[in-house]
Amino acid sequence: MEYSILQLINFILTYIGINFSVYFPPYGMLVQRVIVDLIGGLLIFIAAALTIIVVIYIFRKWMADLQQRIGPNRVGPYGTLQLIADALKMFGKEDIIPDNVDPLLFRFAPYLVFIPLILSYLLIPYGNLYHWDIIFTNVNVTLLLVIAFSAIPPIGEIIAGFASNNKFSMLGALRAAAQDLSYEIPMMISLIGVIMLTGTFNLNSISQYQWHYIPIAILEPIGFLVFFVAVLSKMAVVPFDLPESESELVSGFNVEYSGLRFGIFYLGVFGSIFFGSLFISTVYLSGGSDIPFIPGLGYIWLLVKAFIFTFLFLTIWVSLPRIRVDKYMNFGWKYLLPLSIINILWTMVIVLAMHGVL
C-alpha cells in the first residue's frame, strides 16, 4: 500500500484536528485540499532553499578541496553556517536601484528567474521513502511543465539585462537569449526520444518505466549526451556561462544588481544546478524508483544520483575554460541538433524492435 506525501500531510492535519472536509461537504474538501497543497508547496520551498544552500556549501568546499584550499570553516562547525551568514548579509545590504533603470522590470526580473525554478522543484517525483511516495504533482504533463518552467528564467535574465540600461548587461541579455534558443531545441528533441520510448509525459511514469525495463541512458546514449550538454548549458555555468561571463562582460545581465536581488540570481544558479541533476537522473537514470532489490529507498537513491551529477557539474565548472560565444552557437546548431535528431531515429529503431516489427 503506497501513499503520497500529500495524503500524509492530510493525515497529520486530520490527526491534529484540522479537517474542513467534514464541515461543508463540497467546498470543505476543496478548502482542505488547498491547505494541504499550500503546506506541500511551503515544504518544497523550504526543502529547495535548503538544498540550494547545501549545494552552495558543497560547491565551495569541493572547489576549495580541488584548489588545495580549506574553504569556509569559520561560521558553525566546518563552516556549515557560512551560507546562512551570507544570506543574512545579503538581506542586510542596501538594494541599490540605479537612476536610469526601468524600475518595475528591474525589480521584477529576479523573481521571474527564481520562482519558476522553485515551482519546477514541485514537479519532480522524488520517489518513495518507506511507504510514502514523495510526489507533489502527479498529473499527466509534468515533463511538459518542467520544460515550460525552464523556459521562463531566460526571459527574466533578458528583462534584467535590458532593464539595467547598461551595455554589459545588454550584451549579457542578448547572449542569454541566443543561448536559450540554441540549446533548448536540442534538449527538447532529445526528450522526444524519451517520450517515444515511454509513451507518457508523466515524470513518475517515466522513472517507473525505467525501473521496469532499463535506464534510458543506456538505451539512448546519444540522447543522454545531448541532454547532458544542453542541461549544462541551461544552467549557464562554466564552460557555458556566457550570459554572465565574469571576465568578459563583468557580470553580464546582473551587473547592476546588488543586495537581495543579486542574491536571488546567485541562488538561482545553484538551484538550477541541483534541479538539472534531479531532472537528468529522473529522465535518464530511473529517478526516484527503487534501488534494485531494495524497496522503499527510492528517495535516497534519487538524491545519491543527483548529487553525483552535481559533483560532476561542479568539477566541470572548476576545470574548464569558457567557450567562445560563436563557437558555442555553432556547437549547438551544427552538432547537438543533428545528434538529437539522430537520437530520434535510433529511438524509432528501438521502439519498432520492441514492438516486434523489426
Added chain:
Amino acid sequence: MEEKIIEVNFGPQHPSTHGVLRLKVKLKGETVLSAEPIIGYLHRNAEKLSEFNYYASNTVFMDRLDYVGNHNMELGYVMAVEKLADIDVPERAVWLRMLFVELNRIASHLVWAGTMGLDLGMITPFFYTFRERERILQLFEMVSGARLTYNYISIGGVYNDLPNEFDAKFNEFVEDFSSRLKEIESLFKENEVFIQRMKGIGILPPEVAKSYSITGPVLRASGVNYDIRKVSPYLYYDKVDFDIPVSNGMDNYARFEVRFREMEQSLRIVKQVYGKLPTGEYQNPLYRKSGLINIKGKGESYVRTESPRGEFGVYVVGDGSKKPYRVRIRSPAFQNLSATNEMVKGSKIADMIATISTLDPVFGEVDR
C-alpha cells in the same frame, strides 16, 4: 533592422584588464571593430620622482614598476647606473643577481598563466600557479626580507647574501617544479576548449611586431628569434647554457607555448647558476654603508636587459651630482600594449580579453 555600433568602455574597473587598463571598444554585436587602449590610471611619474633622490634610493621606485618581476626592474636600473658611475660588481653578486632575476621570471610567468586562466574562465589553474609562485616568493623573502618590493639588488652588488636555510628550500623547489609545471600545463594544453580559444586568435605578424618595437615572449611567439640575453649578453648569460623558445604561430597559443617553454629554460638557468655560485664578496665594499650615498655619475648610459615582458632598460643621464639628472624607463609592456588595436580588431569580445591577457601587461610598468 539597422545594425548599430555601440561604444563600450572596458575598464578601468574590469575584472580582466590586469589592473587599470581602459579600452574604448567599438562593437558591432559581439565583434570588435576597434579598441583604443587608454592608460595612465596608475601613473606616478617614477621618472620625475627619481630626479629628486640619490642614485641608490631609486631602486625603490623601480621595484614598483613591474610589481610581478621586480628583480628585473631593479637590475635594469642598477646596471645602467653602474655603467654610468664605473662601478665594479663582485662575481658572486652577478651570479646572485642572475639567480634571482631568473627565478623572478618564472614567478612572473606563473602569475601570467594563472590570470590568463581566469580571463578564459578557468578558476583552478590560478590557485596552482600561485601555489608555485608562493614557493618562489618564500625564497625571495628569505633573502631580501620582503615578498613583493624586494629592493634586493643594490648598486655595486646585492644587499644580502644567501641565508643558510636557503639551500634546502631552493633544492626542494627545483626538484619538483618541472613536474608541477607540466601538470599545470596539461590543464591548458590538452583541453580542446582552451585550444579553440587560443589557436589563430590575436594574430601578430612579425612585421607589425617589429614596427611596434615589441619585444619579449610576444615577439618570439611571432617567429622572431630575438632575446637580449643572447643578442647582447649581460650578467653572465654567455656562461650558461639555455635555449630561446621561438614559435611561428603568431597567435595567442604561440605566446602561451613560448612562455611555458621559457619557464623551463629559466629553471635550467637557475639550476646552472646555483651550481656555479662562487664564494666571495656579494657587494662592492666601496658602496656599502655611507658609500651608498656617494655614487656620482656623469654622462649617459642605457643598458638593455630582458625582463619577463621584453626589453627593459633605463636611460640614465647624470650631471656629476649625487642625483640623476634624468631617468627614462623603457618599459616593454607599454610598447607591447600599443599594438593592441592591430591584434584585436575584427575579433570577438572574448578573443580581445584573451589577447590582452597573453600580452601580459603589468600596469605599474605601463603607466610608470
Added chain:
Amino acid sequence: MILEEGVLKDGTKFILVEKNTLLEELKNMKNQGYDYLILMSAVDYRNYREVVYHLGSYRDNRKLVLKVRTEDDVLKSSASLWGSANWFERELYDLMGIRFEGHPELKRIFLPEGWHGHPLRKDYDMNKEQYVNMNDDGTDTVSFNPEDGW
C-alpha cells in the same frame, strides 16, 4: 646632417643631427638596418630639449643613439616609420611638451587632457596641486581648486 659624433658613457656610438633633417636621418638609419626603435626619450637641458632616439636592430647587436636638439619644442613625427613612435611621441608630448608635427593623434597619454604644464620639464612647478574630475560626457577636467576634483 650630422652635427656631432661621439661615444656615450655606456660605449654606444651617438650622432647629433640637425633638427630639420631628422626625418631623413631616421629614414636613412632605418634603411641601414636600424629597424628597431628601442626608446625615444627627451632630456630637458633648460634652454633646449634633447630628444634621444635609441636605435637597434632585430637581427644583431648593433645599437646607435641619435640625438636632436630643439629650442622651440617642435619636431617632425616619425610615426610613419615606426608604429611604436606613436605612443613614444604621445608620451614625450605629455610629459616633456615636445610637439611632433604630422603625428596622427597627438594627445596626452598618461595625464588627463587639459593638465597644466609638462611634468618632466625642469621648470615644472611641483608644488601646485591639480585636481581632476570627469565631465558627464567622459572628458576630463583639470583645475587648481581642490573642490573641483581629486
Added chain:
Amino acid sequence: MVKGILKGMFVVLKHSRRKPVTVQYPEEAIPWHTKRFRGRVILNLDTCIGCSLCSQICPNESDHMVYYDYENGKNRKKIYPAVNIGTCTYCGLCQAVCPTGSIRLSNDGTLASFGKDFDYLPDRLSRTEEELKHHD
C-alpha cells in the same frame, strides 16, 4: 576532444587528495621564513651618531631628523631620526646606509592599530611594538 576535457578534470580531481597549502592566519601565524623580514623601523638611541644619512637616502621622506633630548655621548647635536610609519615602505635603505647599525628594520610586521599617530618620534621609534603596548 572529450579525452582532453577528461584529462583536465582528472588533473583537477587528483588535487582533491592533496593537503591544503593555505594557512589559517590568526591561529596559525604565517611562518616568517627569515630573520630578515622587513618590519617596523627600530632605532638604537645609544649608538646613533646623528649623521642624518638615513633621512637623506629615504626615498619618500618618511625618515626625518628631529631634536630629541637624549645624551649618548656620540650625538652632540642631539638629532635623531623620526619615521612616519604611515608612508614608510620598509625598503630597508636606512638600514643599509646606517654606518653604526643604529637604525634597522625589526621583524615586527603586525602593525595594525587604532591609533592615528603614525609619526614615530625617536623615543617611540626606539621601542618595539610589544613594549609600546605595555607602556600605554
